[in-house]
Amino acid sequence: MKIKPKIALIFSVFALLIISCEDKTDSNxxxxxxxxSANTVKxxxxxxxxxxxxxxxxxxxxxxxxFELTNDSEGSFVIIGSALKTGKPLDYESAQEHEITVxxxxxxxxxxxxxFKVTVTDEGEIFVNKISGNISANTTWKKDDQNILVGQTFVQSGVTLTIEAGTTIFSESDDGNGLAPALIVEQGGKLIAKGTASQPITFTSTLDMDADGQALLPLRGTWGGLIILGRAPISVTGGVxxxxxxxxxPYGGNxxxxxxxxxxxxxxxxxxxxxxxxxxxxxxxLAGVGRGTVVKYCEVAYNLDDGFEMFGGTVDLKYCSVIGVGDDAYDVDQGYQGRGQxxxxxxxxxxxxxxxxxxxKTNGNLDSSPRSHPVFYNATLVGPGGDAVSNxxxxxxxxxxxGGEFGNHIVYNGKEYGVRNSDNxxxxxxxxxxxxxxxxxxxxFWSENNVVHKMGAALFKGFASDFKAKDVDTGISIDSYLPKSGGSAFEDVDTVPSDGFFEQVNFKGAFGSNxxxxxxxxxxK
Incomplete structure (x- = not known):
């Protein structure tokens, strides 16, 4: 009689071993x-x-x-890939905590x-500034506000728009009528946008990622742009x-x-x-913009059309950058007579x-007046090389x-020609x-000291056969734009005009060691 429990125990252990072995062979x-990783959002x-x-x-x-959300707290959150993101702006006063289920x-x-519980922190009331239409009184856009261009916005004559350092102005891609929002400063209006190196002012798109988590930026043509209209001379008949x-x-004047x-x-x-x-x-x-306007340390990146375009006027540019635009980096016409360095x-x-x-040429006249005459010194123009698109x-x-005056240039890595002149x-x-x-x-005037190097075809096209350039390696590349210290960029440097705007430096191109x-x-970024 006492043997039976022992036999039962043996069978129980054996059964447990069988079950354990079956568990271990489960394929998944x-x-x-x-x-x-974090559960707090402002x-x-x-x-x-x-x-x-x-x-x-x-x-x-x-x-x-x-991952998927089976409870998204009424659309407050979405999951893209493995990232938890807000589905909409959240308000602390409405709910300090949201429960979600993943x-x-x-x-x-x-x-x-x-x-999970996600906490919303109180950052104080952030003013959501949806911007469109006329700005008819002096206005300041603040860096702590959420500034969003939703339509064409006009700074009217006699009005000053001030933008604080560190402010980001987002723009929707469409104003509801199929057109993109833009900021336009009218004749007589002023834009005071003084950022700093540590707190730049940024105009950008509201786009970030699509529904599949793919980054949409960088992407050209996602909103309008910045237009400034001045009263400086242009070559259009009638001057306006x-x-x-x-x-x-309108733009243009006297x-x-x-x-x-x-x-x-x-x-x-x-x-x-x-x-x-x-x-x-x-x-x-910059259309008919005068030289009383300050433009320095400015950048245009991934624009669908040109970077900077000067329609006449006399405005000067200093420390400016254009990256990856869909047309020309710097475009000049209609009698522009400004300076750049x-x-x-x-x-x-x-x-x-x-x-x-x-x-x-304006109105079909190659000698229209005032004649376009940019005076540009110290520029670095980096091309895409031989595998670029045909244009x-x-x-x-x-x-x-x-007309014009071009000195201390470095022109590098063009697909075909370095500099072309035509239709004089x-x-x-x-x-x-x-x-x-x-x-x-x-x-x-094109200085013979300018560097034109690594072209797919000739250095020049359309110039006299005796035109010269320095076809030398300055040490720059498509990824590194500072020249080699003490190299050819520091030799045969042109003297810049002595007019209070230009700085005499010991290098060609836009950069020395700084x-x-x-x-x-x-x-x-």
Whole structure:
């Protein structure tokens, strides 16, 4: 009688061993836990702000996992990939805490569910500034506000718009009528946008990621751009024209000293969408803008059309950068007579046209007056090389009666020609500056000390056969734009005009040893 329990015990252990062995041969283990890296978010952040990321505990370390929200707190949250993001701006006063439920599934459809609480922190009331229409009184856009362009916005005559350092202005891609929002400063209006290297002012898109978690930026043409209209001379008949794409907004006049404000450490990214029928705009349009306006430390990146375009006027540019735009980096026409120093352009191989496209012809006249005559020193123009699209045929195109003065340039890595000249008027094209200065503005001077290097075809096209350039390696590349210290960029440096604007330096190109883009450019984002 006492033997039976022992036999039963043996059978029980044997059965347990069988069950244990069967468990160990199971081909898949379900996820056993989910963790969230962070569970706090500031109130009033835009949709798709990242809260944290999920990770899974699973014995099967090679399993692939997908996450979904079975409770998204009434659309307050979404999951993209493994990232938890806000589904909309959250308000602390409405709810300080949200409960969500996450379901994770592995490749065998085994799943695990867990609930989390996400805390919304009170950052004080953030003013959501949706901007459109006329600005008719002096206004300040603050860095702690959420500034969103939702339509064409006009700074009217006699009005000053001030933008605090560190402010980001987001823009929707559409105003509801199929056109992109843009900021337009009218004649007599002023824009005071003074950022700093550590707190630049940024115009950018509201786009971030699509529903599949794919980054949408960088992307050209996601909103409009910045347009400034001044009262400086232009070569259009009558001296006044209406800017393209904006109905009834004139530019041009007779005041070369006209002052439209200050742009300093201003970044305009991802713009160029149409603001008028079949009219993509430039990142920064300066139309009839006078030299009383300050434009320095400004960047246009990934614009669908040109970077900077100067329609006449006399405005000066200093420490400016254009990266990866879909057309020309710097475009000059309609009698522009401004100055520029320390200018950088990077043309990408996928699109883009030229670093410079500059002309004078207005109303069919190659000698229209005032003649376009930019005076640009210390520029670095970097091209995409031989595998670029077909329209990258020259790095700089100077044409249609253009005058001008170009010294201390480095032109590098063009697909075909370095510099092309065509369709001249009566201007004198020369490399002997001393012989033509008395003819201003009826001459085009290209210094023989300028570096033109690594072109797919000739250095020049359309110039006299005796035109010269320094075809030397300065040490720059498509990824590194500072020249080699003590190298050829520091030899045979041109003397700049002595007029109070230009700085005499000991190097060619936009950079010596100081990388003035390092803290604020999209290149370092």
């Amino acid at each position: 283990s379900a996820p056993s836990d989910i963790t969230l 109130e009033n952040q835009p949709a798709l702000t990242t809260v944290g990321s999920f990770s899974v505990t699973d014995q099967d370390t090679d399993d692939k996992h997908t 379901l994770v599934s592995d490749s065998d459809n085994s799943s695990f569910s867990k609930s 024209a209406n800017v393209e794409g904006v109905e009834g907004k 005041d070369p000293e006209d002052n439209s404000g200050v742009l300093e450490y201003v970044r305009v990214w991802y713009g160029g969408r149409s603001i008028g029928q079949d009219n993509e705009i430039n990142g920064i349009t 320390f200018l950088f352009a990077k043309v990408l191989k996928d699109d883009g046209n030229r670093a410079y496209e500059m002309d004078n 990258n045929d020259q790095m700089a195109r100077l044409r249609e009666g253009l 008027g009566s201007e004198t094209v020369t490399q002997d500056l001393a012989s033509v200065t008395s003819l201003y503005p009826d001459y085009l 990388d003035w883009l390092s803290t604020w450019s999209i290149l370092n």
